[in-house]
Amino acid sequence: MTVLPRLRLPAPIRVALISLAFGLVITVPVLLFVYHQTDSLFEQRIHDRLDDAEQSAMSVYADSGSAALPAAMQQAIRTGELRGGVALLVDVRGHKIAGNLSAWPPVLPTPSQWNEIRLYPEGQVRAELFAIRTIALPSGERLLLGTTIDERERMRASLVEALLGALLLAVPLGLIGGWVVLKIAERRARAIGTVASRIADGDFSHRLDEETGGEEFSMLASAINRMLERIEELVEQLRLVTDSLAHDLRSPLTRMRANMERAAAADRERRQQALEAVSLDIDRMLRLISATLEISSTEAGQGKQHFEDFDLAQLLRDICEIYAPVAEERGMKMTVVGPSSLNYTGNRQSIGRAVANLADNAVKYGAGAIELGASDEREFLELWVADRGPGIPFDMHEHALGKYRRLEEARTTEGSGLGLALARAVARLHAGDIELEDNRPGLRVVLKLRRSAGNLSLL
């Protein structure tokens, strides 16, 4: 694997940068919005104040003429609309009549609605920023009214400070947040890694803790656990298959070897017998292999394309007809119960094979009366084979359904041990399952086939 030459920052710094970027993306527009809103609010207030001042000055002028203005201006600056502001009244030639400015600001046009200008009111050493309005009076005098806008400036400055502060705060917060998130993720990742490496060492029993660590981690943990479950099942199955195949192939191979040696040394008659025994063993091994392949392909969902309409009850009668004589030979009786016809859409050949396997098992391991039956259970159609033999203890049921499981360890009874596994694969092909039940006494194997299994996609 080639590593591209690119900047690799340590993980906490990367996380911090990302959270910083997110912080900025969120705080900057908010602060800008607040800034804009407050600013226009202040501007409106300044306007209103100037409007009020102009109005009252004009009403004084209208009532009493320009002579009354100086007193009104004085009052407005001290306590009225223009408190803390400036006012100036000059005559036609520009000489000051009254006000707290020494002279008309030279740059100011007349009249004007709105000007921002830095002025030195009389008695102050520091220039202040004022919003200025100038009015030309009909009698020729000019009036200047100004209100302080320092508070707006202060507000602006503090907003900028807040913005900078937020930025400064976002960096350490981002770092801390990033570090915390990283630590949490790291701890989770380490837990997953520990389990994974234990599994890599061959111990499949470990599972992740699904309870702690928040919903996402729980979901991840449970997904991983499900995967592990499945892997463990498959590995276990594979191990059993290999073990059992090895066992099941080794015994006939050993027998074949012995027979071949005998054949090489013996006379014609004995040689013939030995060779026939060899060919029987070969047949047995071939059957084992085909059965294994058949189960694999059925489990893989092959066979869906050959669904057809047929009568399950007739199928039971066929299988019964095939196996009943064998049962009778062993002192058992095989009968079919249930409805006389039961239509179904499925793979007739594989269902036939599954039921035949069950019937074969019943004849081999069961006893007494063997019943093949069918029933209609709404969603499922059930086929069952019941015997009166020793049955299988409940805790061994799951074990019995696996591949290559014959319950007696000696493996002396003939059979590949694949019958139930194939039947289960066939049931699953039809979106159903197989169930083992206690027949009191004996075993009852139920093959559940889902109606309209042909329309369902394979699970």
Place this chain on the structure above:
Amino acid sequence: MTKKILVVEDDATTADYVAKGFEQNGYVVDVASDGRDGLFHATDGHYAAIVLDRMLPGMDGLAVLGAVRAAGIDTPVIVLSALGSTDERVKGLKSGSDDYLSKPFAFSELLARVEALQRRGPSGAQPVVTTLRCGDLGMDLLARRVERGGSRVDLQPREFRLLELLLRNKGQVVTRTMMLEEVWDYHFDPGTNVIDVHISRLRKKIDDGDRPPLLHTVRGVGYMLSETA
């Protein structure tokens, strides 16, 4: 006239094994090692039967089969395949083959099936017979009656079908799987002694008494109905 068999098989060992087997049974065998060659032979010679491998280089076995049938050649064809599942079998039969045998197989099984195919004749053209006979055993297909040496034998319907199958293949081996396929229409291996039990019941009914037995066991292969042991 010697009968000719065409074996289309790319695996030299299998081809040799099959060819030798047929030769020992009095056939003349042509072997083609790929689909094109096989098709060429099939359209050219008059074969009693064609043994066709499913997986071939050059041209797929089922494609060869399609071409052969499209050319109007109705020589019986038996398809061999390592794809052994029943579904592959159905596919093979639907493509126009007359029989299907999954690998690995016993040569005896192949021989029995090829001989059964020839007796059946070109697909669809079964000669109409109403009576079948083997020694003093007679079967009336219309009246569904069976007699041995003049006395009536009572058979269950399936036993009747089983005996009919054996009679139609008189003097030839019928394997256990052929019986399950023909009589019950299931294509699985029924296990070792299931068919044997049915045969032994049939045997009790037709070979009972002092008359020479007609139903013979061919060890390792199947059963045969024949006047001579």
